[in-house]
Amino acid sequence: MLKSIIKERMNYVYRNRRIEFLTLVLVGLIIK
DSSP states (O other): OHHHHHHHHHHHHHHHHHHHHHHHHHHHHHHO
């Protein structure tokens, strides 16, 4: 039970990080 909760939390964080990274890349391209 605990493992599945941790797994979901990790997936959630990973997805958010990826979205943040993509937005940073887009902003960088726009500024250039």
